[in-house]
Amino acid sequence: MYRQLIDPLGSPALSAALAALPLVVLLVLLGVVRMKSHWAGLTGLATALVVAVAVYRMPVGQAADGAVEGAAFGLFPIVWIILNAVWINKIQRSSGHFDIIGRTFSTLSGDPRVQAILIAYCFGAMLESLSGFGTPIAITSIMLIGIGFTPLKAAVVATFANTAPAAFGSVGNPIQALAKVTSYSAHDLGSAVGRQSAVIAALVPFVLLLMLDGRRGLREVWPAALTAAVGFSAGQFLCSNYFTYQLTDLAAGVVAIAAVIVLLRFWSPGRGVRASHPATAAAGGEDRTPRIEALKAFSPYILLTALFALTSFHSPVQRFVAGQDVSFSWPGLRVMGTTGDTLNVTTYDLGWLGAAGTILLLTGALTALILRVRLRSALRCYGQALHQIRWAAVTICCVLALSYVMNLAGMAASLGTWLAGLGSAFALLSGFLGWFGVALTGSDTSSNSLFGAMQVAAAHHIGASPLLMAASNSTGGVQGKAVAMQNLTIAATAVGLPGKEGDILRKVIGWSLALLAVFCVLAWLQSTALSWMVP
Numbered sequence: 001m002y003r004q005l006i007d008p009l010g011s012p013a014l015s016a017a018l019a020a021l022p023l024v025v026l027l028v029l030l031g032v033v034r035m036k037s038h039w040a041g042l043t044g045l046a047t048a049l050v051v052a053v054a055v056y057r058m059p060v061g062q063a064a065d066g067a068v069e070g071a072a073f074g075l076f077p078i079v080w081i082i083l084n085a086v087w088i089n090k091i092q093r094s095s096g097h098f099d100i101i102g103r104t105f106s107t108l109s110g111d112p113r114v115q116a117i118l119i120a121y122c123f124g125a126m127l128e129s130l131s132g133f134g135t136p137i138a139i140t141s142i143m144l145i146g147i148g149f150t151p152l153k154a155a156v157v158a159t160f161a162n163t164a165p166a167a168f169g170s171v172g173n174p175i176q177a178l179a180k181v182t183s184y185s186a187h188d189l190g191s192a193v194g195r196q197s198a199v200i201a202a203l204v205p206f207v208l209l210l211m212l213d214g215r216r217g218l219r220e221v222w223p224a225a226l227t228a229a230v231g232f233s234a235g236q237f238l239c240s241n242y243f244t245y246q247l248t249d250l251a252a253g254v255v256a257i258a259a260v261i262v263l264l265r266f267w268s269p270g271r272g273v274r275a276s277h278p279a280t281a282a283a284g285g286e287d288r289t290p291r292i293e294a295l296k297a298f299s300p301y302i303l304l305t306a307l308f309a310l311t312s313f314h315s316p317v318q319r320f321v322a323g324q325d326v327s328f329s330w331p332g333l334r335v336m337g338t339t340g341d342t343l344n345v346t347t348y349d350l351g352w353l354g355a356a357g358t359i360l361l362l363t364g365a366l367t368a369l370i371l372r373v374r375l376r377s378a379l380r381c382y383g384q385a386l387h388q389i390r391w392a393a394v395t396i397c398c399v400l401a402l403s404y405v406m407n408l409a410g411m412a413a414s415l416g417t418w419l420a421g422l423g424s425a426f427a428l429l430s431g432f433l434g435w436f437g438v439a440l441t442g443s444d445t446s447s448n449s450l451f452g453a454m455q456v457a458a459a460h461h462i463g464a465s466p467l468l469m470a471a472s473n474s475t476g477g478v479q480g481k482a483v484a485m486q487n488l489t490i491a492a493t494a495v496g497l498p499g500k501e502g503d504i505l506r507k508v509i510g511w512s513l514a515l516l517a518v519f520c521v522l523a524w525l526q527s528t529a530l531s532w533m534v535p
Contacts, residue, residue: 003338026399042394058408071401078490079357092300120157129250134486141159161208169444230259231258232252307363308356335408345404427464431472435480467534
């Protein structure tokens with residue numbers, strides 16, 4: 001049995017610096033050295049193992065077991081999601097229906113910048129509401145290519161847009177996880193997060209325009225960005241505070257799309273920009289595609305939404321699917337926290353039937369039938385998908401193994417403890433702790449489980465609102481989604497750029513840190529002059 005160490009060197013700052021070393025190595029190798037992602041992941045994992053064993057005195061066997069469990073989590077559910085999402089796209093392409101999607105969006109607006117907001121920001125939120133783990137990134141990035149964007153730009157836009165809905169993803173999983181480790185109800189936490197997220201999410205469409213077309217994009221398309229932002233924020237705030245936090249992202253996406261559609265009835269970009277893809281050649285012109293074929297083209301997303309709804313909301317189907325879940329303690333892994341309690345991370349959950357990847361697999365099979373793709377062709381597409389993601393699978397397994405080793409050894413806790421020791425300045429930096437947790441794990445849910453209780457304890461220590469600090473962990477964490485290795489790999493693989501995660505990282509990390517800084521100031525103001533914003 002290994003018991004976690006928080007300050008193995010007798011200096012919180014030095015222990016925290018060494019604890020952050022594996023993630024720093026990973027990010028530098030990707031963003032500066034431009035090393036292939038799977039080699040960077042392996043190097044980061046090796047660094048984490050060395051620090052865990054040499055500094056935190058974790059037994060070699062326990063460290064290895066933790067790494068294997070993390071790799072297993074990388075394969076299922078993460079790689080399982082990517083594989084089947086890529087397969088669906090290849091089926092659509094083989095039948096010729098993928099191009100219809102671009103033509104359909106072009107009927108709303110011939111401007112690809114507006115289309116990008118509708119697809120990545122609005123529709124992506126609807127997908128995130130039902131399935132996290134990078135599924136919206138994989139799907140929307142592919143859709144953006146379909147309307148004419150280059151693979152790199154599509155990956156960058158889809159990755160950053162996914163930060164807006166992350167706090168309420170997967171039917172509110174991050175909020176539920178936060179409620180488990182704090183003394184607050186999920187309703188109160190959802191309300192608090194909704195008031196913060198509505199502000200930060202409103203900035204995302206403007207950043208997307210800057211990514212797509214610089215200042216000209218802002219000058220020409222700001223009405224669409226503003227309309228989407230207001231609709232999205234209103235949906236998030238109202239649903240999380242006055243209805244139910246589980247449906248927050250769905251409400252935000254639907255309201256934002258509806259608002260933009262209304263705007264486009266009497267406004268269009270002045271000069272505009274045309275995408276190079278044939279699908280956007282006609283600026284908002286009439287689409288001559290038969291309606292039945294257009295419906296078939298969107299059938300994967302309709303099926304995906306319906307299947308996730310069936311398995312996510314309370315119903316006989318949901319109860320049956322949940323009943324098939326299998327959980328077990330990872331063999332040989334025995335780790336206690338500093339309080340002597342066995343860590344939940346040592347339990348492996350195999351929810352095979354209700355997993356997002358399984359639902360995507362079923363969606364793909366039904367899509368093949370609807371699009372009349374022959375069995376042999378569908379199987380060939382699956383083989384192509386497997387070949388495409390082979391190195392991405394290695395990268396994801398390495399990064400999740402690194403994350404598990406850091407969490408189990410106590411490295412993540414060292415960082416949290418050091419930040420909590422900053423006193424009143426912690427209110428300004430609590431969002432950074434959430435950002436770091438998501439950058440490390442790729443999941444706002446995991447970050448909340450990791451640091452939620454620590455945020456509450458630190459708040460009591462400095463005299464701040466514990467509810468505010470807990471919510472700040474979740475809201476601050478969403479910007480970490482843009483730099484999380486697993487999300488970068490999902491984006492790169494989905495658009496056919498495996499090994500180019502570093503290129504995506506360099507284009508999003510500045511914006512991620514900029515919005516994080518804005519949020520940290522907002523959280524600090526909430527702890528002082530804007531205390532009325534806290535429920």
